[in-house]
Amino acid sequence: MDSLTQYIRLYDEHAATICAHAPEALNRLRPHALARLAAARFPRKGDKSYPAISIDEMFAPDFGVNINRMAMPVDMTATMHCGVPNISTLLGVVVGDTFRPSASLERNMPEGVTFCSLARAAETHPEIIEKYYGRLASGRNAAADLNTLLAQDGVFIHIAAGTAVDRPLQLINIFNPTAPVMATRRVLVVMEQGADARALVCDHTQERNVPCLSNQVIEIFVGENARFDWYDLEESSDDTARVSQLFVDQQAHSRFSLNGTTLMAGRTRNNYFIDHSGPSCSTRLTGMAIGMADQVVDNFTCVGHHFPESTSEQIFKYILDDQSQGSFYGTVIVDEAARFTDARQTNRNILASADARMYTRPRLEINCDEVKCSHGATVGQLDANALFYMRSRGIPEAEAKMMLMQAFMSDVIDTVEIDALRTRLHQLVERRLSGEAARCADCKI
Amino acid sequence: MEDILLNVRGLRAGIDDKEILRGIDLTVRPGEVHAIMGPNGSGKSTLSGVLAGDPRFTVTGGEATLSGVNLLDLSPEDRSHEGLFLSFQYPVEIPGVSMVNFMRAAVNAKRKYLHQDPLSASEFLKMMRQKRAIVELDNKLASRSVNEGFSGGEKKRNEIFQMAVLEPKLAILDETDSGLDIDALRIVAGGVNKLKTERNATIVITHYQRLLDYIRPDFVHILYKGRIVHSGGPELALELEERGYDWIKDTVDSKD
């Protein structure tokens, strides 16, 4: 049986319960999603743009789904250690698939900022949910439609026009499964005209050795002249699978920047779809992945330039050790109308072991002459000359390798514009490379 | 034997199936300066690389000891800790690794090897300042990535700075003079001389007498086709400068 079928059956059996525990704005889209899914299947390894990972296999285990919205136990005090030193954030936690604001969130919420559950937003901002929810994700692929079919709640971020938010919004996604579980995670971000904000997101799994899957859909609308940064750090567990899809719509003169870091994961597939809905947009996608054991990290990007004078830059770097596998398929589409586009894409990879594998493929679809586009991909080993040079100065081999790997990642880390976060990322990467679990210094998660 | 610092006997080494060093004998005692000269491609850098433990080379015979310790059994890092230093003919650029982090790692690795505590931040910075002064290395280079964007001369100066920090027993300077302007040559050579004591020794590999005017050798060796074919005093370098290598090549090649 196709693994999608079990979720469709689950929905057929429990549709009433699912809808009873969810706002109407979410329920409204379910029949459409269901209709599309009837003819759909999950991609398998070897399918187009899936060289390393099988979505079908990721969904195959008999996961429990929390349709009755039972509160999941979680050590909330532990999450408090998950901060980045020297910055204070507006913190929300998603346990499984349920949003829980931190105790201080309400109190600290700046003027013009809404950061709450989708269920709550359906009451406070019904017209916004109505207008935006599902607009980018619907019909894009089976995993996105399944998310829409099953999502009962999620996270809502709204920044009012002209509001600049100093404090980063922080979202901690936690699994603490006692039995195999799938979480349907959903995020809707609406940045009105001229708004300016950034979000830090991290994924953790508290309980090891219990398989769990997060099927996440993030829809982000960046209004005219608005700016939004999304920093996403996954440090889950060997037994955590993640399908995360980020859909971004950028209006004229807006700026969107993503940093997607996979430090620790079982199997991860990230899809990033960015489309420009007006001229002079700027998009920057940066990412890095460290793979060990038999982990698989797969990033897929697609940036659509549909209007003139926009720029996009993509830099993704991987270090793969042991039997780990990585994949980067990066797409840039430049429409005929998108004159004076400047699009760049780089993917560099280090294979630290003979058994590690990397699949990389840039794809440029350029339908306009007046553009600047470049792309480059490399797969290699650590520089043997540099390694010997360092060792000849007395630096032990393992440490020298670590320093070279850290150096390899440094230009990606250095694109992070929040100083404290940049420092933290350097530390986390170093810890991860030295073989330790890359947990935040005193975090119990 | 006791006062022999470096003892190389019948050393053979090569790369893949190609033999480059074909039986090297060399004895260096504390306080001595040896110059190794020889035509391009004769194996001078290979000899330095093999002694420093460059994994590209395979040793096929012979032995090499430093103060009685078998070098060939040691990792490159332990050879460094035991007091060997190689100033590279082509120093390597390492983008993303700052000079400061690089030197701190090197210094503290050696201290660990010697069972000493790591230096405190202020002790370390003080030491960096003092050592930089020896070769008048520009402070702003210290904040850059290792050798990245350094000029040829700055790279060589940086090598001697590292030597000053690591205080080796035996330093091998592989064409440290190449790429240096006249003033820099004097400064770098002056730095090497300042670091010289009765207990350490230096091997300078060079093509030119010019450097030997500053760093005066006690012995001059000619390496040709992977062997030391001729040794003598400082006057040998002058003779080479005058006559070139042809007479040496002729003698050796006629024997082959």
Ligand SMILES: Nc1ncnc2c1ncn2[C@@H]1O[C@H](COP(=O)(O)OP(=O)(O)OP(=O)(O)O)[C@@H](O)[C@H]1O
């Ligand atoms: N990595 C390598 N692969 C193949 N051959 C090599 C390699 N390194 C050195 N050789 C060869 O070994 C021989 C000796 O080279 P080496 O660099 O030791 O010479 P050298 O005496 O230092 O020359 P120079 O005066 O030009 O610096 C040369 O024929 C060179 O081509």
Ligand SMILES: [Mg+2]
């Ligand atoms: Mg040489």
